[in-house]
Amino acid sequence: MLELKDKLVLALGERDGIPAPAIRACAESAGGQVVYNVTQCFV
Amino acid sequence: MTPGVEPVVRAARFALAHAPNLVFAGSKPRRELAQRGRDLRDRLRAHLREFGAAVEYPPAQVMLGNLAPEALWACPRPWHRSPCAGARAEGPAGVLIDEPSLHAWLARGDAAKLVTLADDYAVELAGRLDGVQVATRPHARLEKALTEGAEPLHGPGDRLVGLVASGHEADEALTGAVVLENLAAKVTGALALRRLLDEVRPEEPVDFLLGSGEEAIGDRYQRGGGNLAKAVGELAGLRGAGGADVKAFCAGPVHALIVAGALVRSGLYRRVVVLAGGSLAKLGMKCLGHLAAGYPILEDLLVGMAVDVVADDGVSPRLRLDGAATLRLGDGDAPHQIAQALTVAPLRRLGWRLSDVDRFAVELHDPDVTEPAGSGNVPANNYRIIAALAAQAGEIDRADMPAFERAHGLPGFSPTQGHIASAVPYLPHAIAGLTKGPLRRVQLIAKGSLFLGRMTTMGDGASVVLERNRG
Amino acid sequence: MDLEEQGAIQRLVEGRDRDRMVVLLGTPTAGSTMMVALTLTQGDPSYAGPLAGVPLGLPVYHVLEEQVKAAIPADVYEREIGPMEFVLDASAIVSAMGRAREQAA
Numbered sequence: 001m002l003e004l005k006d007k008l009v010l011a012l013g014e015r016d017g018i019p020a021p022a023i024r025a026c027a028e029s030a031g032g033q034v035v036y037n038v039t040q041c042f043v
Numbered sequence: 044m045t046p047g048v049e050p051v052v053r054a055a056r057f058a059l060a061h062a063p064n065l066v067f068a069g070s071k072p073r074r075e076l077a078q079r080g081r082d083l084r085d086r087l088r089a090h091l092r093e094f095g096a097a098v099e100y101p102p103a104q105v106m107l108g109n110l111a112p113e114a115l116w117a118c119p120r121p122w123h124r125s126p127c128a129g130a131r132a133e134g135p136a137g138v139l140i141d142e143p144s145l146h147a148w149l150a151r152g153d154a155a156k157l158v159t160l161a162d163d164y165a166v167e168l169a170g171r172l173d174g175v176q177v178a179t180r181p182h183a184r185l186e187k188a189l190t191e192g193a194e195p196l197h198g199p200g201d202r203l204v205g206l207v208a209s210g211h212e213a214d215e216a217l218t219g220a221v222v223l224e225n226l227a228a229k230v231t232g233a234l235a236l237r238r239l240l241d242e243v244r245p246e247e248p249v250d251f252l253l254g255s256g257e258e259a260i261g262d263r264y265q266r267g268g269g270n271l272a273k274a275v276g277e278l279a280g281l282r283g284a285g286g287a288d289v290k291a292f293c294a295g296p297v298h299a300l301i302v303a304g305a306l307v308r309s310g311l312y313r314r315v316v317v318l319a320g321g322s323l324a325k326l327g328m329k330c331l332g333h334l335a336a337g338y339p340i341l342e343d344l345l346v347g348m349a350v351d352v353v354a355d356d357g358v359s360p361r362l363r364l365d366g367a368a369t370l371r372l373g374d375g376d377a378p379h380q381i382a383q384a385l386t387v388a389p390l391r392r393l394g395w396r397l398s399d400v401d402r403f404a405v406e407l408h409d410p411d412v413t414e415p416a417g418s419g420n421v422p423a424n425n426y427r428i429i430a431a432l433a434a435q436a437g438e439i440d441r442a443d444m445p446a447f448e449r450a451h452g453l454p455g456f457s458p459t460q461g462h463i464a465s466a467v468p469y470l471p472h473a474i475a476g477l478t479k480g481p482l483r484r485v486q487l488i489a490k491g492s493l494f495l496g497r498m499t500t501m502g503d504g505a506s507v508v509l510e511r512n513r514g
Numbered sequence: 515m516d517l518e519e520q521g522a523i524q525r526l527v528e529g530r531d532r533d534r535m536v537v538l539l540g541t542p543t544a545g546s547t548m549m550v551a552l553t554l555t556q557g558d559p560s561y562a563g564p565l566a567g568v569p570l571g572l573p574v575y576h577v578l579e580e581q582v583k584a585a586i587p588a589d590v591y592e593r594e595i596g597p598m599e600f601v602l603d604a605s606a607i608v609s610a611m612g613r614a615r616e617q618a619a
């Protein structure tokens with residue numbers, strides 16, 4: 001079972017996949033704290 | 044101020060400049076070469092394309108308007124193995140010039156006298172230079188200037204053919220490399236503008252020029268001052284037009300189309316040209332992937348564009364400002380949230396279904412360029428999401444998604460020139476389809492990766508609808 | 515994952531309570547998922563970056579995995595991920611995560 005509450009989350013997003021703000025919103029809604037986020041764009 | 048009229052998009056033109064030796068000045072090649080040196084340089088050089096191969100490349104023929112984008116569906120990939128034999132370097136949508144011609148234009152566009160050509164090269168370019176004053180130096184002097192930080196210009200076989208000096212000895216925003224990058228944008232933008240005005244109502248004055256590219260024109264105190272539009276207009280020989288730039292990463296051109304439409308609608312102007320130059324920084328971006336796949340270096344084309352937005356002429360496709368959308372703060376940045384805001388929402392406002400749009404023009408990057416580098420098929424990904432939203436809205440079944448994507452989508456064909464690839468390469472084909480052809484409605488959708496500038500984690504986007512004229 | 519990216523993550527992990535750290539990926543394909551997951555657990559498979567041969571040993575998950583979905587409130591997941599679950603090749607991505615974990619073990 002994955003528990004995100006109180007975890008320090010590194011959100012590695014991609015523009016054509018799931019970008020960092022969306023990952024962040026998910027992690028924070030589960031009680032996690034995002035300490036690093038980046039969205040890659042390859043074009 | 045005369046009352047406004049509905050805006051129409053009358054024409055679009057592209058200027059492609061073959062620049063194989065500028066690939067080494069692209070951002071990715073430059074950084075890789077700094078690490079890996081001679082060996083990589085030799086490998087890249089061995090895979091550069093000749094001008095003829097660039098002309099005969101099927102996606103280039105689509106950019107020039109000699110081939111419909113849909114013709115690429117049936118063309119075996121990778122497309123560089125299916126050249127269009129005997130293809131011309133110009134067409135109804137634009138022109139493709141060779142690298143020596145580009146060098147001559149860099150000299151022509153060099154307002155600050157920072158370009159110097161090698162003596163012998165200037166002699167070879169004489170015909171193309173056609174009265175342009177350009178500084179020339181013998182090789183030894185050029186080599187010395189390079190050791191002092193000037194940016195080299197190379198020809199085939201690493202021949203040194205010239206250089207670009209910095210604009211200021213202590214200004215990071217005016218290094219020779221930056222000046223070259225900006226000159227390349229200026230010149231390709233001017234070529235496209237010139238092509239448009241030579242072919243489309245040359246006697247009709249242009250009121251305003253809207254730049255929409257991603258370059259940064261400025262100096263140490265104002266790195267992004269901008270208004271390349273006016274510099275482009277000046278080089279293209281215009282008089283009487285004002286100008287300004289719209290800056291929005293890759294979504295710049297579609298944002299600018301909306302602004303241009305609004306300017307015409309307001310009655311302030313009757314003829315506005317949205318323009319942009321090419322991106323030197325993006326040359327060779329995927330070169331490592333191409334080398335690994337045994338492909339030629341496909342990213343050797345700088346592309347400029349010019350789009351004519353005018354008051355309703357009863358013929359040209361209407362620019363439906365009531366179908367315009369931009370990604371607003373709070374709309375979200377996930378692909379489906381962006382598609383909801385830019386594709387679905389404006390169509391619903393018009394009372395349309397997604398399938399009422401004949402073609403969606405999204406980011407039209409050539410998949411033969413992106414896939415070998417592991418970056419996927421960008422247009423196909425976009426169409427998949429649009430189809431998924433159509434399924435979510437109950438318009439189609441999930442099983443019908445592939446058919447929807449094929450019917451309403453396009454194969455990618457644009458060089459990976461950022462803002463240039465974002466929907467606008469389809470414009471010449473859209474205009475033809477919406478006038479002489481059978482199309483009724485086209486939606487242009489562009490996205491911008493604002494997060495790359497590190498001032499926000501957000502993305503951006505803009506979209507607008509073109510509809511067949513009632514006239 | 516490019517070299518600058520690897521460097522930034524390495525510095526972060528060295529600096530703080532790494533036991534509480536978890537990586538959530540939003541990569542769009544099986545291939546890119548595998549590359550990034552391996553880089554973070556085993557070290558850079560291409561041996562090009564600061565993480566070459568340096569296993570960070572961070573737990574890595576992809577947002578499309580069932581266990582991640584289960585940890586996130588359903589309305590948030592639907593809003594932020596939504597149809598990307600079937601637009602992206604979820605089973606291939608989940609499979610790639612499985613293989614990356616096997617290799618790291």
